[in-house]
Amino acid sequence: MAEPIRIAFLGGLGEIGRNCMCVEQDGKLLLIDCGLMFPDADMHGIDLVLPDFTYLRQNADRIVGCVATHGHEDHVGGLSFLLRDLSFPIFGSPLTLGLAANRIEEAGVMGNAELVPVRDGERRRVGPFDVEFIPVTHSVPHAFAVALHTPQGVILHSGDFKLDLTPVDDRRTDLARIGALASTDGIRLLLGDSTNAEAPGHAPSERHVGGVLRSLFAEHRGRRIITASFASHIHRIQQIADAAVAGGRKVATLGLSMRKNVRLARDLGILRIPDAALVDIEDVADLPPEQVCIISTGSQGEPMSALSLLAQGESRFLKLTEHDTVILSSHAIPGNEFNVNRVIDGLLRLGAEVVHSGLADVHATGHAQADELKMLQAIARPEWFVPIHGEYRHLQAHARLARAMGVPEQHILLCEDGDVLQLDDTGASLVGRVPAGYLYVDGIVGDVGHGVLRDRRALAEEGVVVVVVAVDVESGEVITDPEIITRGWVYAPEAEDLLDEACQRVEEAVVKAFGSGIRDIEGLERAVRQAAGRFVNERTRRRPMIVPVVMEA
Numbered sequence: 191m192a193e194p195i196r197i198a199f200l201g202g203l204g205e206i207g208r209n210c211m212c213v214e215q216d217g218k219l220l221l222i223d224c225g226l227m228f229p230d231a232d233m234h235g236i237d238l239v240l241p242d243f244t245y246l247r248q249n250a251d252r253i254v255g256c257v258a259t260h261g262h263e264d265h266v267g268g269l270s271f272l273l274r275d276l277s278f279p280i281f282g283s284p285l286t287l288g289l290a291a292n293r294i295e296e297a298g299v300m301g302n303a304e305l306v307p308v309r310d311g312e313r314r315r316v317g318p319f320d321v322e323f324i325p326v327t328h329s330v331p332h333a334f335a336v337a338l339h340t341p342q343g344v345i346l347h348s349g350d351f352k353l354d355l356t357p358v359d360d361r362r363t364d365l366a367r368i369g370a371l372a373s374t375d376g377i378r379l380l381l382g383d384s385t386n387a388e389a390p391g392h393a394p395s396e397r398h399v400g401g402v403l404r405s406l407f408a409e410h411r412g413r414r415i416i417t418a419s420f421a422s423h424i425h426r427i428q429q430i431a432d433a434a435v436a437g438g439r440k441v442a443t444l445g446l447s448m449r450k451n452v453r454l455a456r457d458l459g460i461l462r463i464p465d466a467a468l469v470d471i472e473d474v475a476d477l478p479p480e481q482v483c484i485i486s487t488g489s490q491g492e493p494m495s496a497l498s499l500l501a502q503g504e505s506r507f508l509k510l511t512e513h514d515t516v517i518l519s520s521h522a523i524p525g526n527e528f529n530v531n532r533v534i535d536g537l538l539r540l541g542a543e544v545v546h547s548g549l550a551d552v553h554a555t556g557h558a559q560a561d562e563l564k565m566l567q568a569i570a571r572p573e574w575f576v577p578i579h580g581e582y583r584h585l586q587a588h589a590r591l592a593r594a595m596g597v598p599e600q601h602i603l604l605c606e607d608g609d610v611l612q613l614d615d616t617g618a619s620l621v622g623r624v625p626a627g628y629l630y631v632d633g634i635v636g637d638v639g640h641g642v643l644r645d646r647r648a649l650a651e652e653g654v655v656v657v658v659v660a661v662d663v664e665s666g667e668v669i670t671d672p673e674i675i676t677r678g679w680v681y682a683p684e685a686e687d688l689l690d691e692a693c694q695r696v697e698e699a700v701v702k703a704f705g706s707g708i709r710d711i712e713g714l715e716r717a718v719r720q721a722a723g724r725f726v727n728e729r730t731r732r733r734p735m736i737v738p739v740v741m742e743a
């Protein structure tokens with residue numbers, strides 16, 4: 191009997207983001223990705239969301255390393271937090287490690303991580319794990335799928351991938367290797383990216399965007415061009431730069447992460463922009479508009495980003511006019527539409543012409559669509575399948591595709607965050623749960639917890655009512671009339687009668703509580719909260735946060 195393998199899913203199964211899983215073999219643990227997620231609009235004041243690290247902390251001494259499939263924040267952005275308490279090596283392509291290092295350095299925890307670069311197709315041991323790094327195409331260069339050669343057979347983790355047959359760097363998803371694994375060892379378990387499982391057909395090639403960009407640049411000859419894209423989308427940046435240089439323009443970067451990533455990718459030889467074609471953003475004002483192309487961050491409408499400041503007319507470096515064309519070479523991630531639309535409105539108000547993915551094919555997804563996912567199934571022919579990376583509906587859509595491709599229904603496991611899967615001689619099954627809730631990060635405070643978030647939600651939606659009463663506990667008397675302070679519930683000056691009435695109710699409740707023998711502050715505060723809450727709800731149909739303050743005089 192071969193030793194069983196266990197996989198704990200810590201994030202990314204049931205949401206887009208914070209991808210993280212933990213594979214166990216011979217008592218050792220290998221992490222695959224450790225990402226973050228950006229908060230929803232109703233997560234007030236939250237900067238980002240992480241996987242729950244409880245299980246990893248409890249087993250810190252058994253962790254032998256982390257495999258980073260690629261450099262997106264939802265795959266490596268959690269490492270800088272995990273490395274505050276833990277120490278382990280990280281394996282990935284040089285670009286992936288360079289992108290991850292940005293945040294790890296910022297957090298000052300580089301001392302806890304050894305960054306180990308791996309080559310395309312490399313196979314190496316990490317503790318007891320036999321790990322193979324298989325090239326895949328995605329919206330950041332040098333992404334990997336990962337094949338784990340285990341006593342239970344090959345486990346193939348697709349990473350984020352698409353099957354781009356004409357990628358900008360000619361580095362294609364290595365389907366031949368996946369096919370070879372399938373026909374020799376066989377693929378025991380496939381874990382597959384589900385992000386675009388609901389989208390039919392085949393994702394367009396990144397190269398297609400290059401053609402669209404070139405014609406846009408030709409169309410807008412004579413105008414200054416400002417583009418925005420993800421700072422990690424090096425292939426997009428390459429195609430923008432190519433279109434610019436071909437049209438006799440100089441390229442300047444705008445935004446810190448864009449500047450950093452362009453430098454990193456040029457140093458690694460992944461991005462090719464001639465020195466002579468690059469200018470500093472401080473110098474673009476001296477150039478005629480038709481010779482300028484600016485590549486900016488902020489394509490998701492992030493409020494403090496370079497593009498957002500530009501749209502508000504608050505950029506330190508340039509002012510937009512009717513002689514500018516702005517190309518948003520991106521697609522709003524669900525949840526960001528509002529911010530993106532606000533930026534587009536701002537740009538238009540300043541007179542600029544705006545081209546976005548709703549008007550032209552200036553973006554191509556980095557995730558495989560239905561036909562590509564079916565193609566992977568056909569080539570990998572997995573014995574067991576678990577859809578990963580996606581909301582529940584994406585996971586389910588991916589499961590449907592696998593079924594259509596012949597994976598038997600009972601060999602497809604729809605897992606969610608926190609599930610622990612075991613692969614043994616009898617097959618794959620769910621054998622337990624580990625903590626996998628959201629870890630909310632708020633500035634430097636760290637985890638703020640569900641309670642705080644619930645309070646913020648109540649405050650944001652309903653406001654707060656503070657009720658102050660002074661009492662003499664010994665004699666059981668109310669000393670001063672209750673006082674009510676409110677924010678966000680009613681406009682106090684216009685609601686004097688209502689507030690007076692509320693005070694009266696509260697006083698009655700305190701008197702009644704004394705009458706029934708309650709003498710402790712906590713008990714009195716409970717009575718105040720109940721009375722005030724009931725009154726507020728009865729009269730205004732609202733449920734603001736009620737904060738009772740009972741003082742002993």
Ligand SMILES: [Zn+2]
Pocket residue numbers: 260262265328329350556
């Ligand atoms: Zn990705």
Ligand SMILES: [Zn+2]
Pocket residue numbers: 207209262264265350579
């Ligand atoms: Zn991802």
